[in-house]
Amino acid sequence: MTPQPPTPAPRHSWWGPSLMRRTLLALLAAMALVWLVLLVQAAVTHHRTMDTNPGVHHLAQGLAGALAALEHPAEAGALVRGLAHTLNAMRADVDLLRGTSVLMQLQDRTGQLLDSSTAGLPAVPLAGDSGHAAMEVAGTPHWVAWESTGPWRVVVAEPRLPDARLLGFMGEDLAASVLLALPLVGLPLWLAVRTGLRPLARLDAQIAARSAHDLRPLQHLPPQRELHGLAQSFDQLLARLRAHLAREKAFVHDAAHELRTPMAVIATQAHVLAQAPEGPQRAQAAQALAHAVQRAAHLSEQLLTLAALEEAPPQRTAPQDLMALLQDCLAERAGWAEGLGVELSLDGPDTLELPLDRQLLWSALGNVLDNALKHGCGPGAGREVQLRVVQEGGDVVVWIADDGPGIAAGEQDRVFERFWRSPRAHSSGSGLGLTIAQQAIGHLGGQVCLGPGLHGRGVGFTLRWPVAG
Numbered sequence: 375m376t377p378q379p380p381t382p383a384p385r386h387s388w389w390g391p392s393l394m395r396r397t398l399l400a401l402l403a404a405m406a407l408v409w410l411v412l413l414v415q416a417a418v419t420h421h422r423t424m425d426t427n428p429g430v431h432h433l434a435q436g437l438a439g440a441l442a443a444l445e446h447p448a449e450a451g452a453l454v455r456g457l458a459h460t461l462n463a464m465r466a467d468v469d470l471l472r473g474t475s476v477l478m479q480l481q482d483r484t485g486q487l488l489d490s491s492t493a494g495l496p497a498v499p500l501a502g503d504s505g506h507a508a509m510e511v512a513g514t515p516h517w518v519a520w521e522s523t524g525p526w527r528v529v530v531a532e533p534r535l536p537d538a539r540l541l542g543f544m545g546e547d548l549a550a551s552v553l554l555a556l557p558l559v560g561l562p563l564w565l566a567v568r569t570g571l572r573p574l575a576r577l578d579a580q581i582a583a584r585s586a587h588d589l590r591p592l593q594h595l596p597p598q599r600e601l602h603g604l605a606q607s608f609d610q611l612l613a614r615l616r617a618h619l620a621r622e623k624a625f626v627h628d629a630a631h632e633l634r635t636p637m638a639v640i641a642t643q644a645h646v647l648a649q650a651p652e653g654p655q656r657a658q659a660a661q662a663l664a665h666a667v668q669r670a671a672h673l674s675e676q677l678l679t680l681a682a683l684e685e686a687p688p689q690r691t692a693p694q695d696l697m698a699l700l701q702d703c704l705a706e707r708a709g710w711a712e713g714l715g716v717e718l719s720l721d722g723p724d725t726l727e728l729p730l731d732r733q734l735l736w737s738a739l740g741n742v743l744d745n746a747l748k749h750g751c752g753p754g755a756g757r758e759v760q761l762r763v764v765q766e767g768g769d770v771v772v773w774i775a776d777d778g779p780g781i782a783a784g785e786q787d788r789v790f791e792r793f794w795r796s797p798r799a800h801s802s803g804s805g806l807g808l809t810i811a812q813q814a815i816g817h818l819g820g821q822v823c824l825g826p827g828l829h830g831r832g833v834g835f836t837l838r839w840p841v842a843g
Contacts, residue, residue: 393567393571394564394567394568394571397563397564397567398560398563398564401556401559401560401563402556405552405555405556405559408552409545409548409549409552412548412552413541413544413545413548416544416548417537417540417541417544420540420544424508424517424534425508428506428517428519428532429532430476430506430517430518430519430530430531430532431506431519431521433461433519433530434504434506434519434520434521434528434529434530435521437453437454437457437478437521437528437530438521438522438523438526438528439523440453440457441453441454441480441523441524441526441528442523442524444526445524445525447480447488447489450480450488450489450526451480451488451489454478454479454480454489454490454491454528455478455489455491457478458475458476458477458478458491459491461476462475462476462491469543470535470539470540470543471535474532474533474535475491475492475533476491476530476531476532476533477490477491477492477495477498477511477516477529477530477531477532478490478491478528478529478530478531479491479495479497479498479528479529479531480526480527480528480529481497481500481526481527481528481529482525482526482527483503483522483525483526483527485497485499485500485527488526495511495512498511498518498520498529498531500518500520500527500529502520503520503521503522503527504520504521504522505519505520506518506519506520508534511531514533514534515533515534516531516532516533516534517531517532517534518530518531519531570598573596573597573598573601574596574601576596577592577596577601577604577605580592580593580594581608589612589615589616589619590612591609591612591613592605592608592609592612595609640663640667644663690731690732690733691729691730691731692729692730692732693727693728693729693730694727694728694729694730694732695725695726695727696726696727696728696730696735696763696770697720697722697723697724697725697726697763698725699730699732699735699736699739700720700722700739700761700763700772701720703736703739703740703743704718704720704743704761706740707743707744707747710747711747711751711759714747714751715757716747716751716756716757716758716759717757717758717759718759718761719758719759719760719761720760720761720762720763721760721761721762721763722761722762722763722764723763726763726765726770728770728841729841731817731818734814734815734817734818735814735818737810737811737814738810738811738814738815738822738837739772739774739811739837741807741808741810741811741814742774742807742808742811742822742835742837743759743761743774744807745807745808745811745835746759746774746775746776746778746833746835747759749778750776750777750778750779750780750827750832750833751776751778755778755779756776756777756778756779756827756828756831756832757777758776758777758828759774759775759776760773760774760775760776760828761773761774762775765841766838768840768841769820769838769839769840769841770838770839770840770841771836771837771838772836772837772838773834773835773836773837774834774835774837775825775826775827775828775832775833775834775835776827776828776832776833776834777827777828777829777831777832778827778831778832778833779831779832780827780831780832780833781824781833786824789808789824790808790809790812790822791809808822808835811835811837815837815838815839818839818840819839819840820837820838820839820840821838821839822835822836822837822838823835823836823838
């Protein structure tokens with residue numbers, strides 16, 4: 375196979391996914407949000423002030439105080455016009471107020487117009503001696519305030535600025551402050567993020583420098599809490615990979631060891647069969663050869679089943695009758711049991727419809743049954759195998775027990791190990807059946823437990839798993 379060239383490292387780009395870029399964009403968004411909140415607050419404060427205590431009210435009060443000492447209408451009118459002229463000249467120098475003029479009128483106590491800063495305008499109709507209100511003057515919204523003193527009533531009306539113009543001015547003013555604060559906040563944040571990402575870069579370099587076969591734990595774990603957890607999780611992944619590779623090596627070693635015997639028998643008997651003349655010796659060699667081939671085929675099938683189970687196959691559940699599945703398992707082994715003189719029995723409900731993965735359950739139940747018939751029954755051993763099915767809460771429980779010689783207490787911890795066979799066993803086997811059953815039930819979220827058998831003899835296996843769906 376032609377070796378594939380190494381995949382080039384991804385190029386760093388400003389436009390690609392980046393924590394630094396995301397942080398800076400988040401800062402810009404935060405500053406924009408601060409600007410918007412301040413703008414809304416300034417606008418609300420302005421309108422609340424103009425509604426409750428506008429500046430024109432203070433101006434009207436001050437002008438009324440100046441008019442209190444005057445008695446002649448001409449002098450009072452001159453004072454009003456002069457103050458209005460001065461004030462409007464000052465407003466002309468302010469960008470926000472340019473193009474707007476404050477209106478001042480002098481009225482008597484009855485509301486008759488005596489003088490006005492803007493010629494041609496009628497008297498502003500007012501109620502009461504003093505007050506302030508928002509009203510239209512000459513068809514334009516104004517903030518109006520009036521105050522009475524002696525024979526005079528003075529009226530001050532300031533044009534109300536459009537909201538868009540007012541918000542635009544406030545927004546520009548606040549934007550300057552926000553832009554000034556941006557580098558003062560952004561620079562420390564940029565330095566903090568850049569410094570904070572350095573340990574991550576070192577961790578990345580440490581991992582990138584490793585070969586594909588280097589599964590040792592990481593060295594010099596970063597002290598930062600967030601990165602320390604990430605590094606520990608990576609170390610745990612490496613530990614699982616090391617354990618997986620160790621299991622695979624052991625699996626290959628054990629499989630090679632177990633296959634060596636039937637392969638040697640096959641080679642030997644094939645040679646004998648080729649050399650032996652017709653007769654009993656040739657028939658015996660053919661029978662031994664067929665037995666060795668059958669054993670090798672069974673072992674290969676068990677190895678393939680175990681390998682498939684260790685890949686964690688997805689469950690394919692569908693509503694099925696568990697009792698019918700168990701009856702099929704027993705029917706398939708009925709001839710074998712009859713040849714051994716073993717009685718098979720099944721105790722449980724007539725039907726038990728459940729969502730099941732038939733392949734996983736068939737493998738688990740079949741291997742436990744085979745184990746009972748092969749090692750617990752036969753000449754000089756047990757004569758009965760019972761299956762019992764119950765549903766306990768949300769779990770399904772299948773108990774498979776025999777009345778054979780049982781398993782010694784010192785060997786019970788090893789029954790689920792791969793390729794393990796009791797030295798007291800009277801029949802050969804692959805040593806994988808119970809391992810396969812445990813793996814299959816484990817994929818269903820359950821477990822297989824070892825317990826007592828029938829009539830104080832033998833051994834019982836309890837297969838328990840939760841009802842799917």
